[in-house]
Amino acid sequence: MNKRIDANVKEKRKSGRPPEKLKNEMRFELPALSINEGIARAVAAVFISQLDPTYEELSDLKCAVSEAVTNVIVHAYKNKTGYIYITMKISGERTIRIEVRDKGCGIEDIKAAMQPLYTTDPDGERSGMGFTVMENFTDRLYVISHPGRGTKVTMIKTLSDARNIKGGD
Amino acid sequence: MNKRIDANVKEKRKSGRPPEKLKNEMRFELPALSINEGIARAVAAVFISQLDPTYEELSDLKCAVSEAVTNVIVHAYKNKTGYIYITMKISGERTIRIEVRDKGCGIEDIKAAMQPLYTTDPDGERSGMGFTVMENFTDRLYVISHPGRGTKVTMIKTLSDARNIKGGD
């Protein structure tokens, strides 16, 4: 978002209450158990809801978080136990940044891994579409991985301004 | 809960599916901002819900968490910024342990602080009933505090078995 658009947004809001600039963040961790897929996306939804997202935006982000968390559970730790580390940060007007980290096996070839339909787990009925969902349901996706040490997936999305203009607080 | 009662519980469950022993835990942290009172109790509710609590049990625990978190926001950091650290752990059959920690000013006289109606903040309209709520809404409450270094409040509650006997999973 460039300065010009920011200025526009502030103009529009003058009619309502002054926007409280949200600078909130949350960190959480859960064991890499499949029951925590639902818990992780519900917790993400609680945090994201403070920005009053549209149904579509909230659903997209829940789905993206679900993909990243499931990948940790399915791929990162294999038969070991380990934790999922999640950080969510609000910045600027309405931008949310979500990081999903693990200390698992890492990814050897990130470029290959991010291809649609690519999966290293054909028997488990993984569709190979996890990264594709994350990419399509957020504005930006970064993947950093160190084989043997773990993976960090960062997703960034700027929410629309619709709700604020309609005028809640 | 002693061994005898545990054995009874297992007996009753034989009719249904074998109980999956939940050994889940979650850690999270949030800045000590008042908007996070609602977020912290909603996150706690998401985590506790995996135990299928009654409405009364869930409401009691949400309220106890709200008290502990609000105390960090109101009392621990005064005009400084700081974080609230929360850990939730499930153990045994249906026991949940919730720890709320801060690195704030600490409490000089814990015994006095835990008295009903005692508050160091008469102007702010605190009722002095926070610890009383935590004590009444959980099975056990422990408070450890080091003046100048922070406070840790631990609350433990064993949930009733009602839902499981009725037979969902």
Added chain:
Amino acid sequence: MRSTKAQAVIVRDGNTLLITLTGDIDHHSAKRLRGEIDGAFYLHRPKRAVMDLSRVEFMDSAGLGLILGRLSRAQELGSKLTLLSPSPRVMKILDLAGAGRLIEIRQNNGKGA
């Protein structure tokens, strides 16, 4: 499980101020509600004030502080404050502080306030 935004809807009816609280009453929302309610007290100086609690979805001890604080405000201005229809959850908090001895609590059984 998202927390519901707290609101105070305040209506004057003759000498009575009807204050309907909705949503989640905690320390965060109480700060704002206090100002709104006290503003109405000072503006209208009502003989009676009724605080309808039937639509409160969550309340912790900060709500108790809000209610007892408004009781002082009412007494200061010579108003009589009554609480209307607290849910069992809200009643549990009121009971912990023995609020029933300090303030009248009525259940509205659908026969009008």
Added chain:
Amino acid sequence: MRSTKAQAVIVRDGNTLLITLTGDIDHHSAKRLRGEIDGAFYLHRPKRAVMDLSRVEFMDSAGLGLILGRLSRAQELGSKLTLLSPSPRVMKILDLAGAGRLIEIRQNNGKGA
């Protein structure tokens, strides 16, 4: 915001197997649903199978895996699988994988399946 437990309600009607999925379909629930659905496929070896998706509340790529896996199972047993009434949310996931080219998708507009 609690996730809703996923379920597969499976009914045989003549040569047709009607599989109604409800709740949240993710990797956690898909593991269990897969076994339940495949069990019914092997038991009944239906000519046609219809998977009603209208009551799915959440689905991620694990649901895609579940659906495409059942498509293979159906083809293996000579059954024809059709998807019924995916919500716009579920459709968004199906579209990402171009599932519409692999499997028939019907919208039920209240005129019976």
